[in-house]
């Protein structure tokens with residue numbers, strides 16, 4: 521690739537991910553200083569987003585890039601039938617310093633990369649992956665678990681439609697920590713060789729970190745029985761009684777309160793859900809910093825090692 525991008529975590533080695541975490545840790549300690557002088561960041565979101573979009577926008581500003589936003593089809597030439605790829609090629613022709621893209625599976629990020637000489641950052645692509653989310657989840661975990669061998673991450677619920685779960689599968693292969701899924705069969709098929717629990721009580725006894733996922737009703741072909749789902753897999757204070765008292769609770773958001781997680785659990789002292797959001801800024805700044813260094817040919821450790 522002529523310019524480095526972050527499309528999938530399988531591009532990275534364990535050392536590169538740990539370097540990224542070190543960079544995020546350094547960024548967290550840097551004094552706030554904003555000077556938008558390095559160019560523009562095109563934030564192109566064909567699908568809805570709150571956290572990722574605002575987080576990348578803040579990260580871009582804090583790294584010195586003016587964010588130019590494309591939010592959904594409304595008011596754009598997509599409404600006149602322009603294709604997603606044409607839209608992106610035209611935005612690339614305006615020469616932003618990076619393109620941060622969220623889209624459904626209909627776009628092919630790898631094909632796009634062959635046509636544009638600008639770093640592409642995957643901000644959520646179909647069910648293929650959401651690399652920055654998995655990285656910020658793992659950054660949050662490693663603030664409290666320094667030994668990857670001790671991590672037992674349980675992802676709970678709608679695995680089938682989750683780009684976050686897909687990126688966690690890639691991450692576990694690279695970092696070597698334990699990962700398991702729990703949920704009903706129709707939401708945990710295609711689990712790609714990952715350990716699978718169907719009973720939540722057994723899964724919670726196994727895990728030291730649990731991350732329920734939003735039930736993505738909008739992507740389901742058939743209506744599910746929500747009452748059964750909540751009864752079997754909804755994370756409640758009562759069900760947590762069977763888990764370790766040190767269990768870390770994560771959620772990538774957005775949350776369906778009272779479905780995959782109760783509000784009581786969301787606000788439990790073991791919950792790191794809003795800390796994930798804070799950490800998202802540091803991780804996304806670190807990603808932007810490293811990609812821009814690499815694309816500008818600036819010497820850095822990661823580039824010498826042939827990284828992102």
Ligand code: CP
Pocket residue numbers: 568569570571572573644650653772773774
């Ligand atoms: N976690 C996440 O991707 O949230 P948004 O859809 O709000 O960006």
